[in-house]
Amino acid sequence: MSPSALPYRPHNHDACVAQALTEARTICQQHNARLTPTRERVLELIWQSHKPLGAYDVLAVLAADGHNAAPPTVYRALDFLQQHGLVHRIASLNAFVGCTHPGKNHQGLFLICRCCGNVLELTAPGVSDAVKNAAADEAFQPDNMTIEVSGTCPGCASDTAHD
């Protein structure tokens, strides 16, 4: 079997976060958008792991930071980050993950592990094309697609196999 994809594999996660922040700065500059301290902090928190984080989890950390934030603060930051393609909302979990392909124009497909909670974002052209075809068959003009698959990741599958 090929090596597991990033979230399922031990890795220096600080590097993930650092890279995400660097890319975010670049992208915001290109978009003439302001990556303010709050927005940057929220992005950093979302990137704490490859598990989706709820808006109220973010809020709790901000509170622990000493930042006296209310829900709109978090939702606004998340909206901003989504608009610039830096985070994705996982509709089936009401939670947010860092985008692993920021910048590229894409409609992601998310593989969500029921067991460990990690999410792997894929760019799956075959899937988007199949969806576009299905929509076209119905003369439907797609403009946004939510594709979320829950199941068991390779790591968790091999763990339970040992039991």
Place this chain on the structure above:
Amino acid sequence: MSPSALPYRPHNHDACVAQALTEARTICQQHNARLTPTRERVLELIWQSHKPLGAYDVLAVLAADGHNAAPPTVYRALDFLQQHGLVHRIASLNAFVGCTHPGKNHQGLFLICRCCGNVLELTAPGVSDAVKNAAADEAFQPDNMTIEVSGTCPGCASDTAHD
């Protein structure tokens, strides 16, 4: 262009509802499950149109019926109906639609019109296969997939074209 799919086309919707209820009774019998009056009424309400209905919308109608229901009543009925494949939850809308292919084992794809709100459920083998392949490439074992496409349905597209 081929005739529009059901939700987008004028039709005798009472027949949709009646058929859905009949099929539901059959399926519940086969499953040895009890389609109680509340459950049946909720299913009927969900089928009032091809637009997804929120749990609290259902609740409001039950209240208007004189049924003194609380949220758990509705959520329990909806859970039951989902378990038996009679309704689907649309994650991106937090709402529910009647299943148009009950009985068949399927993972639907939903085309959600932003304009009229109607939802068309498709069984798109090409899409599920593409998703399965993408998952398999990552050694991920899918067990449930959420595929929701929002956009413009043929009816709404031709309406706005006339403006």
Place this chain on the structure above:
DNA sequence: TTGCTAATGTTATAATATTGCAAATTCCAC
């Protein structure tokens, strides 16, 4: 400075969903 726009703070509340326990109903073996 002044004035404009974008961003944030603040309070309140809306919308969606679940928990836990008690009461009633239904099913089924006897």
Place this chain on the structure above:
DNA sequence: GTGGAATTTGCAATATTATAACATTAGCAA
């Protein structure tokens, strides 16, 4: 039909997720 188990429902409280509305502040250009 009767008793007991299992399922379903009623009900109160509360948890979780998200937005509205309006005041304030920060950034920046003329």
